[in-house]
Amino acid sequence: xxxxxxxxxxxxxxxxxxxxxxxxxxxxxxxxxxxxxxxxxxxxxxxxxxxxxxxxxxxxxxxxxxxxxxxxxxxxxxxxxxxxxxxxxxxxxxxxxxxxxxxxxxxxxxxxxxxxxxxxxxxxxxxxxxxxxxxxxxxxxxxxxxxxxxxxxxxxxxxxxxxxxxxxxxxxxxxxxxxxxxxxxxxxxxxxxxxxxxxxxxxxxxxxxxxxxxxxxxxxxxxxxxxxxxxxxxxxxxxxxxxxxxxxxxxxxxxxxxxxxxxxxxxxxxxxxxxxxxxxxxxxxxx
Amino acid sequence: xxxxxxxxxxxxxxxxxxxxxxxxxxxxxxxxxxxxxxxxxxxxxxxxxxxxxxxxxxxxxxxxxxxxxxxxxxxxxxxxxxxxxxxxxxxxxxxxxxxxxxxxxxxxxxxxxxxxxxxxxxxxxxxxxxxxxxxxxxxxxxxxxxxxxxxxxxxxxxxxxxxxxxxxxxxxxxxxxxxxxxxxxxxxxxxxxxxxxxxxxxxxxxxxxxxxxxxxxxxxxxxxxxxxxxxxxxxxxxxxxxxxxxxxxxxxxxxxxxxxxxxxxxxxxxxxxxxxxxxxxxxxxxxxxxxxxxxxxxxxxxxxxxxxxxxxxxxxxxxxxxxxxxxxxxxxxxxxxxxxxxxxxxxxxxxxxxxxxxxxxxxxxxxxxxxxxxxxxxxxxxxxxxxxxxxxxxxxxxxxxxxxxxxxxxxxxxxxxxx
Numbered sequence: 001x002x003x004x005x006x007x008x009x010x011x012x013x014x015x016x017x018x019x020x021x022x023x024x025x026x027x028x029x030x031x032x033x034x035x036x037x038x039x040x041x042x043x044x045x046x047x048x049x050x051x052x053x054x055x056x057x058x059x060x061x062x063x064x065x066x067x068x069x070x071x072x073x074x075x076x077x078x079x080x081x082x083x084x085x086x087x088x089x090x091x092x093x094x095x096x097x098x099x100x101x102x103x104x105x106x107x108x109x110x111x112x113x114x115x116x117x118x119x120x121x122x123x124x125x126x127x128x129x130x131x132x133x134x135x136x137x138x139x140x141x142x143x144x145x146x147x148x149x150x151x152x153x154x155x156x157x158x159x160x161x162x163x164x165x166x167x168x169x170x171x172x173x174x175x176x177x178x179x180x181x182x183x184x185x186x187x188x189x190x191x192x193x194x195x196x197x198x199x200x201x202x203x204x205x206x207x208x209x210x211x212x213x214x215x216x217x218x219x220x221x222x223x224x225x226x227x228x229x230x231x232x233x234x235x236x237x238x239x240x241x242x243x244x245x246x247x248x249x250x251x252x253x254x255x256x257x258x259x260x261x262x263x264x265x266x267x268x269x270x271x272x273x274x275x276x277x278x279x280x281x282x283x284x285x286x287x
Numbered sequence: 288x289x290x291x292x293x294x295x296x297x298x299x300x301x302x303x304x305x306x307x308x309x310x311x312x313x314x315x316x317x318x319x320x321x322x323x324x325x326x327x328x329x330x331x332x333x334x335x336x337x338x339x340x341x342x343x344x345x346x347x348x349x350x351x352x353x354x355x356x357x358x359x360x361x362x363x364x365x366x367x368x369x370x371x372x373x374x375x376x377x378x379x380x381x382x383x384x385x386x387x388x389x390x391x392x393x394x395x396x397x398x399x400x401x402x403x404x405x406x407x408x409x410x411x412x413x414x415x416x417x418x419x420x421x422x423x424x425x426x427x428x429x430x431x432x433x434x435x436x437x438x439x440x441x442x443x444x445x446x447x448x449x450x451x452x453x454x455x456x457x458x459x460x461x462x463x464x465x466x467x468x469x470x471x472x473x474x475x476x477x478x479x480x481x482x483x484x485x486x487x488x489x490x491x492x493x494x495x496x497x498x499x500x501x502x503x504x505x506x507x508x509x510x511x512x513x514x515x516x517x518x519x520x521x522x523x524x525x526x527x528x529x530x531x532x533x534x535x536x537x538x539x540x541x542x543x544x545x546x547x548x549x550x551x552x553x554x555x556x557x558x559x560x561x562x563x564x565x566x567x568x569x570x571x572x573x574x575x576x577x578x579x580x581x582x583x584x585x586x587x588x589x590x591x592x593x594x595x596x597x598x599x600x601x602x603x604x605x606x607x608x609x610x611x612x613x614x615x616x617x618x619x620x621x622x623x624x625x626x627x628x629x630x631x632x633x634x635x636x637x638x639x640x641x642x643x644x645x646x647x648x649x650x651x652x653x654x655x656x657x658x659x660x661x662x663x664x665x666x667x668x669x670x671x672x673x674x675x676x677x678x679x680x681x682x683x684x685x686x687x688x689x690x691x692x693x694x695x696x697x698x699x700x701x702x703x704x705x706x
Contacts, residue, residue, distance in 0.1 A: 116532030
């Protein structure tokens with residue numbers, strides 16, 4: 001039983017990282033329907049930027065905020081210069097962002113090298129543990145990651161469902177022409193969403209890069225996992241992304257113990273099952 | 288001009304026969320009468336081992352320097368060596384293409400290489416089909432390669448099980464570890480590498496307290512770490528690259544108090560040189576491999592390091608595992624040629640006889656050959672320590688001398704009884 005709870009908690013904390021990456025993707029890909037292949041690159045870049053800032057300033061939070069803002073600004077640049085004109089042409093956008101990711105990955109390899117790098121946290125935070133009933137001592141760092149994910153998730157949900165801007169976004173996604181006709185500048189709204197999505201990937205990079213090493217290749221891994229999370233959870237739904245992340249996190253941790261050989265297969269089998277039963281994803285709206 | 292169907296067929300046939308003639312004329316050298324010996328070198332020039340080609344050239348330059356030669360060849364044993372290079376990306380498919388190109392198009396007498404294990408398995412299979420060509424392995428280390436019965440294939444360094452040679456006994460006798468938990472990636476290299484360690488460890492009286500074979504690319508080890516039983520003395524970490532780096536940092540975060548035993552690529556320079564807080568987990572880790580750690584006292588080694596650093600193609604501040612294994616293998620090849628005065632007649636018979644009975648003092652200790660044309664070598668036991676500047680260094684503990692190849696090709700195993 002203790003064992004079961006421990007694995008479940010490991011799955012939940014891992015899901016925290018997956019959710020942070022996927023929440024950005026669910027905004028860009030799910031809401032705006034822009035197929036971005038550069039999301040993993042944003043993750044890795046955010047992690048590296050956060051690493052540099054945190055190392056220079058000695059402050060993890062500055063690293064997290066800096067990583068998010070810088071990647072968000074880069075996202076704005078990419079959106080304005082490369083994507084905006086072709087926003088309705090899926091294939092072009094996919095190819096453009098794929099190109100951006102390939103170039104970005106190689107540039108990062110040149111600058112940061114191919115060895116493992118980790119966003120520094122104070123030594124006592126890294127080794128601190130909290131005693132949890134039925135489980136025993138558990139690393140504080142992983143609980144903090146989960147906390148950050150929950151805070152971001154709640155804030156995003158409130159932002160999209162409870163604010164005026166959120167309703168403009170939803171209206172713009174449903175019918176951009178009609179929304180534009182009511183005097184809303186849909187292009188600005190979409191640019192803001194793209195920036196927000198990229199910034200979330202950057203933040204996820206700093207958080208994930210604190211728990212796991214940053215290395216060339218991680219960009220592809222996180223792009224893939226966040227796609228799975230978004231597809232399982234339902235495109236464009238923040239709650240869906242949270243559910244998807246929890247499912248993927250739990251499946252990967254339990255399978256690692258009970259069927260390690262098949263753990264990757266099972267993660268993707270989850271996606272296959274969800275798509276077979278509910279093609280729009282768990283919280284997705286039927287089209 | 289338009290060709291009709293008949294004309295086209297004739298043209299194709301003519302073209303094909305010209306092609307056949309061309310390859311037939313040059314294939315497999317083998318004559319041995321000429322004064323030029325062609326050596327085809329395979330090394331990785333693309334992919335994640337792209338630096339393999341530079342290291343192979345540096346090793347060949349270091350070996351050719353005493354003869355006044357270069358990476359492209361020189362005069363050895365009264366013959367002119369002509370060295371041709373074929374770059375691969377480390378995969379089976381590209382190794383197959385390139386080894387065929389070397390033998391069938393370039394008509395080399397000797398193939399030297401390849402770098403990666405997957406490539407090695409392919410090249411051995413190919414060697415079986417072209418008995419007139421002699422193959423000298425570069426750095427590929429799967430156990431099975433020299434057990435395939437290819438009479439024309441020679442390996443002058445240890446296989447990946449031998450890279451753990453001496454460590455199992457050391458863990459029991461010096462470190463006093465009785466039970467060890469096995470954590471390794473689920474593919475052939477860790478099977479052999481861990482198999483080498485545990486077969487010796489179990490024979491010395493140790494036991495396996497549990498096993499986790501994880502997929503390559505696993506980043507989150509929290510759950511695996513929780514599986515390690517409390518009464519285990521140490522944890523064997525058969526991971527490499529990103530996975531090893533992930534594990535080491537999480538071993539710190541999750542408070543793994545057990546000492547670690549590293550597979551041959553778990554605590555190498557790439558894992559130790561990253562900027563991550565892994566010191567408390569990594570320090571004290573023991574491991575084994577074909578590359579000596581700091582403090583190895585051998586004049587031949589010191590000479591080799593100087594020769595490597597003087598080589599125009601050398602890119603690293605010290606020789607990598609690839610340059611060391613390529614150097615030992617190429618030097619062995621040259622010594623074999625010298626022993627027979629470059630005589631490759633009679634299907635390389637005398638040359639192969641010389642290679643198969645070669646004995647010399649290499650930079651990494653004495654090399655001799657067993658009946659499977661596999662080297663008997665020294666292996667190095669290493670411990671990770673903190674250097675003066677706070678960086679992590681691999682310290683040489685001792686050498687296991689005369690490590691011989693076993694006859695087991697390992698698979699996944701869970702306990703000592705499976706070995």
